[in-house]
Amino acid sequence: xxxxSFIFKSTTLHxxxxxxxxxxxxxxxxxxxxxxxxxxxxxxxxxxxxxxSAYGGMAARLLLxxxxxxxxxxxxxxPKSPQSYTVLIHLVLHVGFLFSMVGVxxxxxxxxxxAGRKWxxxxxxxxxxxxxxxxxxxxxxxxxxxxxxxxxxxxxxQVTTLGAAHVLVGGVFMxxxxxxxxxxxxxxxxxxxxxxxxxxxxYSIYFASxxxxxxxxxxxxxxxxxxxxxxxxxxxxxxLSYGMAFIMTRASxxxxxxxxxxxxxxxxxxxxxxxxxxxxLSVMLVAGSSFLFERNFRQSLRALFREKEx
Numbered sequence: 001x002x003x004x005s006f007i008f009k010s011t012t013l014h015x016x017x018x019x020x021x022x023x024x025x026x027x028x029x030x031x032x033x034x035x036x037x038x039x040x041x042x043x044x045x046x047x048x049x050x051x052x053s054a055y056g057g058m059a060a061r062l063l064l065x066x067x068x069x070x071x072x073x074x075x076x077x078x079p080k081s082p083q084s085y086t087v088l089i090h091l092v093l094h095v096g097f098l099f100s101m102v103g104v105x106x107x108x109x110x111x112x113x114x115a116g117r118k119w120x121x122x123x124x125x126x127x128x129x130x131x132x133x134x135x136x137x138x139x140x141x142x143x144x145x146x147x148x149x150x151x152x153x154x155x156x157x158q159v160t161t162l163g164a165a166h167v168l169v170g171g172v173f174m175x176x177x178x179x180x181x182x183x184x185x186x187x188x189x190x191x192x193x194x195x196x197x198x199x200x201x202x203y204s205i206y207f208a209s210x211x212x213x214x215x216x217x218x219x220x221x222x223x224x225x226x227x228x229x230x231x232x233x234x235x236x237x238x239x240l241s242y243g244m245a246f247i248m249t250r251a252s253x254x255x256x257x258x259x260x261x262x263x264x265x266x267x268x269x270x271x272x273x274x275x276x277x278x279x280x281l282s283v284m285l286v287a288g289s290s291f292l293f294e295r296n297f298r299q300s301l302r303a304l305f306r307e308k309e310x
Contacts, residue, residue, distance in 0.1 A: 036174070036177045036178060036181060036189060037049055037181070037186075037189060040178060040181050040182070041181065041185075041186065045185065045186045048122075048124055048125050048128050048186050049128060049186045049189065051115070051125060051128070051129070052125065052128035052129045052131070052132045052186070052190070053132065055110070055111075055114070055129055055132070056129055056132025056133065056135065056136065057132070059095070059099055059136045060136065060139050060143070063095055064092060064095065064136075064139060064140050064143055064144075065143075067088070067091065067092055067095075067144070068092075068143045068144055068147045069147075071088045071144055071147045071148070071151075072147040072148075072150060072151045073151075074088075074151075074304075074307075075147070075148050075151035075152060076151040076152070078307070082208075082212045082216070082227075082228060082231075083231075083300055084300075084304055085148055085208060085212075085228065085232075086228055086231035086232040087297065087300045087301055087304055088144055088304070089141070089144045089145060089232040090231070090232050090233070090234065090297055091301065092140040092141070092143070092144045093137070093140055093141060093232065093233060093234065094234065094290070095136075095140055096136050096137030096138070096139070096140035096141065097137055097234070097239075097242050097286075098283065098286070099133040099134075099136040099137065100133050100134040100136060100137040101242045101243070101245055101246040102242075102245050102246065102249055102279055102282050102283060102286075103133045103136075104130045104133040104134060104246070105130075105246070105249040105250050105252070105253045105279075106249070106253075106275070106276075106279060107126045107127075107129035107130045107133065108121075108123075108126035108253075109256075109272055109275060109276075110129070111125060111126060111129065124185070124186070127187055128186050128187055128190065131187045131190035131191065132190060134190075134194065135190050135193055135194050135197070138193075138194045138197035138198055138201070139197055141197070141198070141201045142197040142198070142200045142201040142204070145201045145204035145205055145208065146200060146201070146204045148204065148207075148208055149162055149204050149207050149208070152211060158207075162203075162207070165200070165203045166200065169196045169199050169200050169203075170196075172195070172196060172199065173192055173193070173195075173196045176192050176195065177189060177192040180192045205225055205228060205229065206221070206225060208228060209221045209222075209224040209225040209228060210224075212224055212228070234290065234294065235293050235294060237289060237293050238286070238289050238290050238293060238294060240289075241285055241286045241288075241289035241290075242286055244282075244285065245282035245283070245285055245286050246282075248278055248281070248282050248285075249275075249278055249279055249282050252274065252275045252278040252279075253275060255271070255275075256271045256272065256274070256275045259271055
């Protein structure tokens with residue numbers, strides 16, 4: 001008789017089924033914010049959210065997604081080094097912090113230049129886009145940590161566990177999103193997404209800690225997790241420079257609002273250019289502190305790129 005086991009392996013079929021079910025759940029999770037917004041908000045708030053999602057998602061599409069894809073390819077070939085794991089997450093967190101600590105104070109200016117005065121003078125639209133800037137940091141953290149899980153997951157049970165974690169997080173989102181929206185409006189929906197992205201990142205870090213425990217002498221998963229978290233985040237002095245950058249750009253924004261005239265005039269252009277100059281100075285402050293104090297990070301990043309090119 002014809003042995004059909006030569007056509008499809010049971011393990012392969014199981015993985016296909018798991019990935020299919022997980023894909024369906026991920027689609028539901030991706031569309032969950034729109035489902036909640038459609039049921040709880042009017043057309044105006046839906047439009048504001050769509051605008052913020054369109055502009056706020058540019059960073060994820062143009063910067064974070066290519067980095068995540070390259071990280072996934074790298075880890076699928078040589079996944080045993082905790083250093084490569086923390087270095088790439090460290091890199092995307094710098095991108096996320098730039099958006100959440102500096103870019104958050106430039107949303108009204110961006111909207112006025114790109115979408116006109118109607119949106120630029122809309123405080124709610126600026127607040128939603130600012131919330132998406134903060135969301136970018138959570139998106140960067142979750143995206144890269146999850147890319148590692150997908151790169152090294154070797155069994156159907158690991159993928160199933162990840163899918164179960166996503167379902168659990170989706171349930172949390174459906175529970176807290178209506179509360180956040182009713183209290184904070186459209187910004188609350190972005191905040192609920194931030195909570196869920198943070199929860200997914202925490203599970204991915206737990207997965208990575210258990211994975212690296214196979215190759216390290218560390219006895220505890222939580223000890224390994226603390227080590228990974230310590231190494232993936234910028235140094236405290238660099239985080240302090242991000243805080244200073246936020247204070248500088250926020251003060252500049254408030255000053256620009258105090259003297260903001262009607263429409264785009266020469267006076268407004270002067271204050272806007274001053275505000276942009278403060279932003280550039282803030283980014284230089286952060287870059288300088290990272291250059292001075294994160295020498296090990298730079299060396300590890302160079303070594304990682306050399307390995308990738310080899």
